[in-house]
Amino acid sequence: MAVINEPATLKLKHPQDSGELQGARVLEVVRVISIAAGDDDGSAYLLGEVPDQAVIESISIEGAAITGGSAYKVGLADADGNMIDDNCFADTTDFSSTTGLPLGPLGSPIRQLMSAVGLANARKRVFEHAAHVNKVVAASGETQRKGKYRVVLTAATVGSAAATLVCRIKYQMYA
Secondary structure, three states: OOOOOOOOOOOOOOHHHHOOOOOOEEEEEEEEEEEOOOOOOOOEEEEEEEEOOOEEEEEEEEOOOOOOOOEEEEEEEEOOOOEEEEEEEEEEEOOOOOOOOOEOOOOOEEEEOOOOOOHHHOOOOHHHHOOOEOOOOOOOOOOEOOOEEEEEEEEEEOOOOOEEEEEEEEEEEOO
16 A cells, blocks of 8 residues: 655745745737758757746647757847857757657657756746846846747758758736
8 A cells, every 4th residue: 555645834935935926817828930951050940929027837839850960059139130149948859750759639750848947947937947037137138028029949950851840938917
């Protein structure tokens, strides 16, 4: 018989004190992107745009393998398309094989693309991943946060085959 160890009294913190997003709205951006066989290494693909206050829960891409597509990164750009950090979510993700990947909702292999975040940074808002601040601090070199950010897939090694991929960015917003 299994032993269940549970506390005699369960003490829960209030959501405002615990940093949790209790009752937050969950939203999702879904975008279809096309990677052409002739695209160059360094090509960037817009996966979606999210508000600066968003807490990204997951970024996934569903689709077939891309022959030779061995190094893709996921990062942030500002609303004008200027790259801020090209690998703050994922670095060197291999798209050349689908071996061992689970199937997504559309029946194709799905990749999770938040490997560079880590558990300690899982609840950061998007502007914090971009290393921006709430306001400009004079003479410090810190950058004010933007209203929206773009989540961008960058191909370090794009590969030699065309692919149609479906990207999903699931995020939460404070009420």
